[in-house]
Amino acid sequence: MREGWDDEQLLAALRESxxxxxxxxxxxxxxxxxxxxxxxxxxxxxQLTYDSSHDRNRAxxxxxxxxxxxxxxxxxxxxxxxxxVIEGRLLGQIIPPQAGTLETHTTTGxxxxxxDEIGAFVVDPKPASPFRLRFRAADGTDVLTGWITL
Amino acid sequence: MRxxxxxxxxxxxxxxxxxxxxxxxxxxxxxxxxxxxxRFQLSTSDREDVAQNVWLLLVEQLGRLRExxxxxxxxxTTTHRECLRVVTAARKSEQGGTRQDDALLQFADDTVIExxxxxxxxxxxxxxxxxxxxxxxxxxxxxxxxxxxxSYAAISATLDIPIGSIGPQRARCLERMRRSTALATxxxxxxxxxxxxxxxxx
Numbered sequence: 001m002r003e004g005w006d007d008e009q010l011l012a013a014l015r016e017s018x019x020x021x022x023x024x025x026x027x028x029x030x031x032x033x034x035x036x037x038x039x040x041x042x043x044x045x046x047q048l049t050y051d052s053s054h055d056r057n058r059a060x061x062x063x064x065x066x067x068x069x070x071x072x073x074x075x076x077x078x079x080x081x082x083x084x085v086i087e088g089r090l091l092g093q094i095i096p097p098q099a100g101t102l103e104t105h106t107t108t109g110x111x112x113x114x115x116d117e118i119g120a121f122v123v124d125p126k127p128a129s130p131f132r133l134r135f136r137a138a139d140g141t142d143v144l145t146g147w148i149t150l
Numbered sequence: 151m152r153x154x155x156x157x158x159x160x161x162x163x164x165x166x167x168x169x170x171x172x173x174x175x176x177x178x179x180x181x182x183x184x185x186x187x188x189r190f191q192l193s194t195s196d197r198e199d200v201a202q203n204v205w206l207l208l209v210e211q212l213g214r215l216r217e218x219x220x221x222x223x224x225x226x227t228t229t230h231r232e233c234l235r236v237v238t239a240a241r242k243s244e245q246g247g248t249r250q251d252d253a254l255l256q257f258a259d260d261t262v263i264e265x266x267x268x269x270x271x272x273x274x275x276x277x278x279x280x281x282x283x284x285x286x287x288x289x290x291x292x293x294x295x296x297x298x299x300x301s302y303a304a305i306s307a308t309l310d311i312p313i314g315s316i317g318p319q320r321a322r323c324l325e326r327m328r329r330s331t332a333l334a335t336x337x338x339x340x341x342x343x344x345x346x347x348x349x350x351x352x
Contacts, residue, residue, distance in 0.1 A: 032205040
């Protein structure tokens with residue numbers, strides 16, 4: 001440390017640092033610690049490649065009929081997952097179409113939904129934010145989206 | 151303090167598979183996230199939302215942070231963005247989808263963010279230096295810092311030291327802190343930020 005602080009300043013700075021730490025509730029810290037459970041998950045990551053809420057031109061054109069529908073697309077090397085939020089439900093489609101299982105992971109747990117032969121699925125009601133989806137198929141396909149906040 | 155070896159080591163270990171290192175990162179920077187949420191006056195549930203998103207994003211980025219030493223900056227910037235998102239979403243639902251308020255722009259002031267990062271680094275270094283002190287020093291300084299302050303008589307009775315040696319011991323403990331490696335990395339930037347209530351007592 002440079003020759004900067006005298007004893008009083010150092011004490012005051014120390015007080016400030018300890019007070020800042022004490023102000024933080026333990027649940028807030030636990031939230032951060034729990035996130036590590038997602039480290040090194042062995043699935044292929046699907047990136048968000050389209051989000052209607054980021055697409056202002058489209059929103060301007062379609063404002064009258066479609067402004068309330070949120071559409072998202074996640075893409076990985078082998079497939080994409082298309083999502084729409086309609087009337088409180090999450091409707092999805094795996095492309096190219098294939099059957100499998102969809103896991104909806106929230107910060108409090110996991111639910112599963114079936115995916116039919118044409119790759120369609122419904123999560124009803126839409127999950128609490130943030131959540132992420134994991135698509136698994138019998139052939140070993142395992143694709144995980146990033147965290148989604150609706 | 152841009153190249154704090156502690157932060158680089160923690161990020162590297164957490165990017166491997168070391169929950170202890172991750173927990174240390176969270177303990178170290180949770181106050182930074184909290185103070186930014188406080189500046190945005192977020193509700194409890196919004197704070198939880200922001201914290202979840204920021205830490206989950208970091209878990210995904212761990213192996214990809216180009217400069218681990220820049221972690222505090224990444225955290226501050228990401229927390230700001232997440233706070234802006236929840237504030238904007240709340241306003242949209244209140245006002246039926248109007249444009250972003252000009253008032254929100256004050257939150258994005260780079261100088262403020264930079265100060266928050268420096269303050270977080272300084273506080274983390276001070277807490278680390280404090281944690282390295284021998285228990286006797288920690289007890290003494292904690293009693294001196296308590297609010298309301300303990301009298302020298304109470305400190306003398308609790309810690310079983312003569313009143314006359316409290317002053318010298320305090321000076322020795324502070325000198326020890328000053329020489330610690332944790333504080334050695336503090337740069338001029340961190341030192342320059344005002345210490346709240348840090349003006350000399352009469």
